[in-house]
């Protein structure tokens with residue numbers, strides 16, 4: 280299993296076994312810079328890791344201490360729209376599981392389908408809708424990781440959600456909870472697709488995270504997923520969607536997430 284070799288390699292570079300990993304979403308990479316005594320391992324260096332394209336600068340693991348607590352930050356993730364298979368997008372989760380990681384905090388940037396949200400908001404994902412692309416676990420089941428058929432009703436860990444809400448309240452944040460719809464991208468959705476997703480019960484839309492959630496639920500890793508709203512989804516605001524419209528909310532999201540992660544990780548370890 281190539282994820283075992285990958286995990287072995289990473290563990291050989293550090294002298295301890297962190298229990299918590301954080302996957303940083305688009306625009307959130309800087310959050311890893313604050314770790315103490317960092318060990319940096321580019322994904323491209325890890326045996327068995329899916330190949331990293333030229334445009335993927337800063338695609339690396341940053342492992343170190345957050346207020347003295349050991350944590351792994353995954354800086355940059357593999358997206359289906361980049362050409363990775365769904366199974367490949369889940370590879371880092373299998374590697375983290377094999378490293379002994381027990382809890383994963385997944386972060387992402389998303390478009391808001393729910394018009395009560397605004398750019399800059401952080402939303403706790405408590406469920407998802409996946410209409411497109413195959414499961415990352417399609418094919419022979421890796422029995423050593425989990426069962427063929429498995430529950431998704433508790434994929435978003437209720438204990439971690441409660442803890443996150445408590446941490447948020449402690450720092451004066453009131454975070455809504457919402458359903459995230461996975462779309463394959465790379466094109467943004469059409470306004471008609473967004474109207475459809477709203478009817479289906481989605482509050483957020485994005486192009487990541489769900490393959491990782493499926494893989495983590497399968498192998499029994501507890502998940503907390505936090506989404507930073509970077510824009511209103513297609514058709515919900517006057518302007519069109521483009522990269523510039525999306526990056527403008529990034530600093531606000533980063534600041535809020537940093538405060539939250541600091542608090543949550545402090546409570547978890």
Ligand code: HPA
Nearest residue numbers: 388389390484485486512
């Ligand atoms: N749609 C899909 N993915 C996204 C969006 C969006 O509106 N914003 C950020 N990621």
